[in-house]
Amino acid sequence: MLRQLACATGLILVPWSGAMAEDAARERKATTLYRVFVxxxxxxxxxxxxxxxxxxxxxFETxxxxxxxxVDNGSAVVVVQSEDDRVDIIRSGISLHSHGDHSDISIAEPAAVREALTGPRPFHLIDHGGKVVINFDRGGYAEVLDAHALGxxxxxxxxxxQGLAHHGYAAPIGKAWVTTVASDASVEGSAAPKRLGLRQVEADGMPVGEMQPCTGIHGxxxxxxxxxxxxDEGILTVTAGKEGPEFRMLPYPADLPAGESTGTLLGSKSLQVFLGNFGAKGLxxxxxAGEPHxxxxxxxxxxxxxAxxxxxxxFGYVLTEDGTLHRIDVLDGKIAQSARVTEPYSMDGHWNDQRPRxxxxxxxxxMSDPKAGLVRxxxxxxxxxxxTVPVEGVPYNIAVVGGSGVVHEGDGHDHAGHAHSHGDPKIYAGYxxxxxxxxxxxxxYAGDWQSVYPYLQDGTLDPVWQHKAEKGPMDAAGYKxxxxxxxxxxxxRITIEGDVVTFYRDGKPMKGTYASDGRETLTYKKGNRGVRFIFRKMDGDADAPQFIQFSDHGIAPAKADHxxxxxxxDRAALLEEVTNWPTxxxxxLTPTQIVSEMMAH
Known part of the structure; x- marks a missing residue:
C-alpha cells in the first residue's frame, strides 16, 4: 500500500532562475486594501x-x-434606507477571489448602481449561500437577490x-426556506404585530409544517x-436536514438575569460560534453544538x-457607553483587554441617536465617532x-470591504469572471x-507537484507556525x-498528465491511469465541511493505489493551486482519515514562495 508514514526523501525541483522570479513578481503583486463606507x-x-x-x-447621494x-465577499455594499422605503447598491470596486493558497484581488473605482429597490420599510438583511435577502417590514414580503449579480x-x-407584514426576516436553509411568523395581535404598548416563531416555507412563501415557537423572535x-x-425563551437554532430544516431551542441558563433576551447575533465565519447581545449590559x-451552549x-x-x-x-470587540473598547475572548467567554478609545456616549434616549459603530x-x-466627526x-x-480619518458631517453607520490578494498584471485573465463557488472565503473555510x-x-489537478513535508522537517516552514500562533489558540510548537x-x-513528488498520475518515492516512479469515482462531502468536528473528489485506478502499476482523493478547499471546477x-x-477507510493529509x-515554487503562499491565509 503506497500510503505509508515514513521519513521524507530529497525533492525533485524544477530549477528556479532569477529571471523566472522576476517574471513571477511582475505577474503577481501582493496588495492589501480596505475600503470604508460611512x-x-x-x-x-x-x-x-x-x-x-x-x-x-x-x-454617494442617498x-x-x-x-x-x-455582500458577495465585499464586492457590493447594500444601502438600506428603512425610513425612506429604498435600497440602493454601490459596487465597492474591490473583488476578492480565493484560489486555495491565495486570493486574487481586483481593484476599481466604486460606483453606484442605477437600479434600486423600493418598498415599504426595508430592514433586516441576510447574506448567505449566494443570496441576499431583504425583509420589507410593512410589505409582508422579502426580496431575494442574487449576491454575485449585485457585485x-x-x-x-x-x-x-409572508403571511403578515411584520418586522422579521426570511433565510435560506439548504434547499429550503424559513421565515418569521407574526400574529394579528399586537405587542403590548405598540401597534407592531406580535412575533411568534419561525416556520419552513416554499420559495414562494407557502407554509410547510408547523411553526417553531420563538416568542419575540429577533436577530x-x-x-x-x-x-x-x-x-424570549433562548436561542433557536436551525440546520438543514434530509427532510428539511431541523429546529432546536437552546434555553437561557437559569442563572442569567431574568427578563432579558437576545435580539442581535453575529456569526463567526471560521468557528461554529455566535456572539449575541443580552440585555443592556451583557453578551x-x-x-x-457543544456544551455549554x-x-x-x-x-x-x-x-x-x-463586532x-x-x-x-x-476575538470579538464591544464598545461600552463610557467610551471603552473591550476585546472579548470568545473561547474563554470573558473580557480579555480594555482601553478607552473615545468620549462617553450615553445609551439613554432613542436607539437611533448618534453613537459610534x-x-x-x-x-x-x-469605529465611527459622530461627535468628533471622525473615523478612528x-x-x-x-x-x-x-x-484618525476626518469625515465631513456626522459619520454613523459603517461598512468595511476588502482584504489581501494578488494583483495579476498583463495575464489577460478575467478574475471577476471566476465561478462564485470558489471565490467565496466561506467556502474555503468549509461553509x-x-x-x-x-x-x-x-x-x-494537472501538473508537477512537490511535497511540503521536507520543508517542515528542515525548519523552512517555521515562520508559518509562528504566523498561525499569532492568530490562533496554539503556540508555534503546537502547530508544527x-x-x-x-x-x-x-x-x-506527483505528476498528473491527462488521466495518468505518477508517484515518486526516492525518485522512483509508480503510475496509474485514473477515472472519476464521484465525490463525498464530509462534516468535520467543528461543524465545517469539505468535499473529497475521488478517482479510481483503471490500469497501471500494481503498487499504485486503487483510490486517490483530492481536497483543496474547492467545491466546483477550478484549477488547484495546491x-x-x-x-x-480502501475507498471508505480513506474517508475516515482526517489527521494525515500529504500536501x-x-x-x-521555491521554498520561500511556498512560505509566502501559506502565510497569505
Missing part, C-alpha cells in the same frame, strides 16, 4: 475612502439615513411572500451549519456596538489608536450549501506538531 446620521449621503489612503474618497452591508451591478430579484446570523435567532457566546459575559457599562473579528475567530479591517477595529483606526491587538457543489475533472502528522509522507491528497486501496504545491 453613512451620515443627518445628511442623505454615503462617504467612501481607502483606509490606507483616505485622500482617495467618493461621495434618499435618507442608511445602514450599510458588504456585477445587476439586480436579479424574486419575491418571497439572526449564520455560522457553520447553523442559523441562530434570538427568542452571550453561543455554541450550537451559552456563556454569559457581563459588561461594566451598557453596550453601544459589537466579531473575521481574521481571528477567537464598529467594523473590522484586517488588524484594525474601525484602533489596533486590535493593543487597542491603541493607529490613526457552503450542497447545491453549490459540482463534479471536478482530474485536469483541475499538528502539521508534522498532517504533512508526513514518503512521496516527494491540494491535500489521500490515497490507498503538494507546484514544483516550480
Amino acid at each position: 453613512g451620515d446620521h443627518d445628511a442623505p449621503k454615503v462617504t467612501a475612502f481607502d483606509l490606507g489612503d483616505p485622500a482617495k474618497r467618493w461621495s 434618499t435618507g439615513q442608511a445602514r450599510l452591508y458588504g 456585477e451591478g445587476r439586480l436579479e430579484a424574486t419575491r418571497l411572500a 439572526e446570523a449564520f455560522s457553520g451549519a447553523y442559523l441562530a435567532t434570538g427568542c 452571550l457566546v453561543v455554541d450550537p 451559552i456563556q454569559h459575559i457581563e459588561l461594566p457599562f451598557r453596550r453601544i456596538d459589537f 466579531l473579528d473575521p481574521a481571528n475567530a477567537r 464598529l467594523a473590522m479591517a484586517g488588524d484594525e477595529v474601525v 483606526r484602533i489596533a486590535k491587538d493593543t487597542l491603541e489608536e493607529a490613526g 457552503f450549501e450542497d447545491s453549490q457543489i459540482q463534479d471536478r475533472p482530474l485536469s483541475d 506538531a499538528e502539521y508534522e502528522t498532517g504533512y508526513r509522507t514518503d512521496v516527494e 491540494y491535500h491528497l489521500y490515497w490507498g486501496n 503538494y504545491y507546484p514544483s516550480t
Whole structure:
C-alpha cells in the first residue's frame, strides 16, 4: 500500500532562475486594501475612502439615513434606507477571489448602481449561500437577490411572500426556506404585530409544517451549519436536514438575569460560534453544538456596538457607553483587554441617536465617532489608536470591504469572471450549501507537484507556525506538531498528465491511469465541511493505489493551486482519515514562495 508514514526523501525541483522570479513578481503583486463606507446620521449621503489612503474618497447621494452591508465577499455594499422605503447598491470596486493558497484581488473605482429597490420599510438583511435577502417590514414580503449579480451591478430579484407584514426576516436553509411568523395581535404598548416563531416555507412563501415557537423572535446570523435567532425563551437554532430544516431551542441558563433576551447575533465565519447581545449590559457566546451552549459575559457599562473579528475567530470587540473598547475572548467567554478609545456616549434616549459603530479591517477595529466627526483606526491587538480619518458631517453607520490578494498584471485573465463557488472565503473555510457543489475533472489537478513535508522537517516552514500562533489558540510548537502528522509522507513528488498520475518515492516512479469515482462531502468536528473528489485506478502499476482523493478547499471546477491528497486501496477507510493529509504545491515554487503562499491565509 503506497500510503505509508515514513521519513521524507530529497525533492525533485524544477530549477528556479532569477529571471523566472522576476517574471513571477511582475505577474503577481501582493496588495492589501480596505475600503470604508460611512453613512451620515443627518445628511442623505454615503462617504467612501481607502483606509490606507483616505485622500482617495467618493461621495454617494442617498434618499435618507442608511445602514450599510458588504455582500458577495465585499464586492457590493447594500444601502438600506428603512425610513425612506429604498435600497440602493454601490459596487465597492474591490473583488476578492480565493484560489486555495491565495486570493486574487481586483481593484476599481466604486460606483453606484442605477437600479434600486423600493418598498415599504426595508430592514433586516441576510447574506448567505449566494443570496441576499431583504425583509420589507410593512410589505409582508422579502426580496431575494442574487449576491454575485449585485457585485456585477445587476439586480436579479424574486419575491418571497409572508403571511403578515411584520418586522422579521426570511433565510435560506439548504434547499429550503424559513421565515418569521407574526400574529394579528399586537405587542403590548405598540401597534407592531406580535412575533411568534419561525416556520419552513416554499420559495414562494407557502407554509410547510408547523411553526417553531420563538416568542419575540429577533436577530439572526449564520455560522457553520447553523442559523441562530434570538427568542424570549433562548436561542433557536436551525440546520438543514434530509427532510428539511431541523429546529432546536437552546434555553437561557437559569442563572442569567431574568427578563432579558437576545435580539442581535453575529456569526463567526471560521468557528461554529455566535456572539449575541443580552440585555443592556451583557453578551452571550453561543455554541450550537457543544456544551455549554451559552456563556454569559457581563459588561461594566451598557453596550453601544459589537463586532466579531473575521481574521481571528477567537476575538470579538464591544464598545461600552463610557467610551471603552473591550476585546472579548470568545473561547474563554470573558473580557480579555480594555482601553478607552473615545468620549462617553450615553445609551439613554432613542436607539437611533448618534453613537459610534464598529467594523473590522484586517488588524484594525474601525469605529465611527459622530461627535468628533471622525473615523478612528484602533489596533486590535493593543487597542491603541493607529490613526484618525476626518469625515465631513456626522459619520454613523459603517461598512468595511476588502482584504489581501494578488494583483495579476498583463495575464489577460478575467478574475471577476471566476465561478462564485470558489471565490467565496466561506467556502474555503468549509461553509457552503450542497447545491453549490459540482463534479471536478482530474485536469483541475494537472501538473508537477512537490511535497511540503521536507520543508517542515528542515525548519523552512517555521515562520508559518509562528504566523498561525499569532492568530490562533496554539503556540508555534503546537502547530508544527499538528502539521508534522498532517504533512508526513514518503512521496516527494506527483505528476498528473491527462488521466495518468505518477508517484515518486526516492525518485522512483509508480503510475496509474485514473477515472472519476464521484465525490463525498464530509462534516468535520467543528461543524465545517469539505468535499473529497475521488478517482479510481483503471490500469497501471500494481503498487499504485486503487483510490486517490483530492481536497483543496474547492467545491466546483477550478484549477488547484495546491491540494491535500489521500490515497490507498480502501475507498471508505480513506474517508475516515482526517489527521494525515500529504500536501503538494507546484514544483516550480521555491521554498520561500511556498512560505509566502501559506502565510497569505
